[in-house]
Amino acid sequence: MPGPRPANEVVVLTAEQMPRTITRIAHEILEKNPGDAKLAVVGIHTRGAFLAVRIHKLLGEVGGRQYDKGDLDISFYRDDVAARGAVGVIPHTPHPVVKDTDLPFDIDGATVVLVDDVLYTGRTIRAAVDALFDYGRPAAVQLAVLVDRGHRELPIRPDYVGKNLPTAPKERISVRLEECDGKDEVVLVRSKEG
Amino acid sequence: MPKRDLISMEDLSRADVELLLDTAESFLPVLERDIKKVPTLRGRTVVNLFWEASTRTSSSFDLAAKRLSADTLALKAGGSAVEKGETLKDTAITLSAYSPDIIVMRHPSAGACQTLSANTEASVINAGDGKHQHPTQCLLDLFSLRQNLGRDLDGLKVFIIGDVLHSRVARSDIMGFKMLGMEVTLVGPPTMMPRGIEAMGVTVEYDLANLKDADVIYVLGIQKERAHSGADFLPSLREYSRLWGVSRARLRPGQRVMHPGPIDRGVEIAADVADDDENLIAHQVFSGLAVRMAILYRTIVGYSDGTASGEVV
Numbered sequence: 045m046p047g048p049r050p051a052n053e054v055v056v057l058t059a060e061q062m063p064r065t066i067t068r069i070a071h072e073i074l075e076k077n078p079g080d081a082k083l084a085v086v087g088i089h090t091r092g093a094f095l096a097v098r099i100h101k102l103l104g105e106v107g108g109r110q111y112d113k114g115d116l117d118i119s120f121y122r123d124d125v126a127a128r129g130a131v132g133v134i135p136h137t138p139h140p141v142v143k144d145t146d147l148p149f150d151i152d153g154a155t156v157v158l159v160d161d162v163l164y165t166g167r168t169i170r171a172a173v174d175a176l177f178d179y180g181r182p183a184a185v186q187l188a189v190l191v192d193r194g195h196r197e198l199p200i201r202p203d204y205v206g207k208n209l210p211t212a213p214k215e216r217i218s219v220r221l222e223e224c225d226g227k228d229e230v231v232l233v234r235s236k237e238g
Numbered sequence: 239m240p241k242r243d244l245i246s247m248e249d250l251s252r253a254d255v256e257l258l259l260d261t262a263e264s265f266l267p268v269l270e271r272d273i274k275k276v277p278t279l280r281g282r283t284v285v286n287l288f289w290e291a292s293t294r295t296s297s298s299f300d301l302a303a304k305r306l307s308a309d310t311l312a313l314k315a316g317g318s319a320v321e322k323g324e325t326l327k328d329t330a331i332t333l334s335a336y337s338p339d340i341i342v343m344r345h346p347s348a349g350a351c352q353t354l355s356a357n358t359e360a361s362v363i364n365a366g367d368g369k370h371q372h373p374t375q376c377l378l379d380l381f382s383l384r385q386n387l388g389r390d391l392d393g394l395k396v397f398i399i400g401d402v403l404h405s406r407v408a409r410s411d412i413m414g415f416k417m418l419g420m421e422v423t424l425v426g427p428p429t430m431m432p433r434g435i436e437a438m439g440v441t442v443e444y445d446l447a448n449l450k451d452a453d454v455i456y457v458l459g460i461q462k463e464r465a466h467s468g469a470d471f472l473p474s475l476r477e478y479s480r481l482w483g484v485s486r487a488r489l490r491p492g493q494r495v496m497h498p499g500p501i502d503r504g505v506e507i508a509a510d511v512a513d514d515d516e517n518l519i520a521h522q523v524f525s526g527l528a529v530r531m532a533i534l535y536r537t538i539v540g541y542s543d544g545t546a547s548g549e550v551v
Contacts (some may be wrong), residue, residue, distance in 0.1 A: 119278075
């Protein structure tokens, strides 16, 4: 049995709201790209990849045909590796085991919808776009995120947002998914020091 | 973060080794695509110091650094100030002026990498020091084994055959193979078997009678100068080949042959065995690139493992 919810956690998307939010994103993607023959969904590891699977399934159901799908690991494109003493690096993000990048379709000329869980500084997306272009030249790249928490450090904006959530830099957004965390929810975690 | 050297297999825990092998695996797709390069180590400098001849190790380290977008600088003993008598310490101080992040070194003397490390802020990676260690060879051997025989190497029986006494590859491989649970048997002439090597947890044999028990046969190169008169290690290369040479007749189907190179056909390994598609020798060379990319990468970003939280930069 899971214990009671920690006092510093606030649920911002519940298990009931999550599917609705993701479904809305899928509809918006189809509305924005009517009849696009080369529409592809690419998730960013780890949780973006799981979200991409869900969105891809919904696109197939709503659009009535199969779209391309892939996932991307951006470890080798992070900007906090190359620069010594990089600033703006969140200390609790170590360099985990690199997962496979899998893009089983022709990137050239495709409209790629990148999917990630949280949009924050924009550095992950910058890295993902760089990575994508090493595989080919997409016709367009769009961005879908479950939560936009603000505090951008780069000129990047999402095309599809599940929930806009103004946050303080000290707060954390934790996206939990059935596939890897056993349940669906998005919580805001206030730092314990206040 | 303090600098991290890789001088001996003793510098790595089992978890480190597995992380390196997993990281190497993740570089394989990069090596297969059109743009075989990632920007990971952009702006970093890797110096390759090779005080001894090398084809595979030096070329794969150089290419590995380039595939990671690092700048590389190669120095060889011939043609450098070493010929004028510059000491290793002074070479280290000189190179430090360029603020390298990593220095990869091969050196004829055991322990040279420690000396280098004490005189530079760069991380030092041992590409072979005397008869001491060759950890990156061991890691690529483990990678080839894992890619060809499955991830779990536990209980696999490996015979290491040849001049164990003079072999840094053997010393690193024994440690790495044991670390991943393999059973190691050493075979070779008594003159080439280090006294007391059983203390490393290996079985020692002096002939190939039990070779059929091996899953993997690791053949070490025999340097011609060992058979010269005065060296007293071998009566002749022909004698060695007759008693310890790995030939088709001595193998049973399914056994995988490995060799760190360079091979000497007809001495330690018969030509038909060396050319057989079943052996892992070409795969070992192939592994060198991905494994050395992983070593350079982990040396810079660190080995500490962790799962990604819901939030990344």
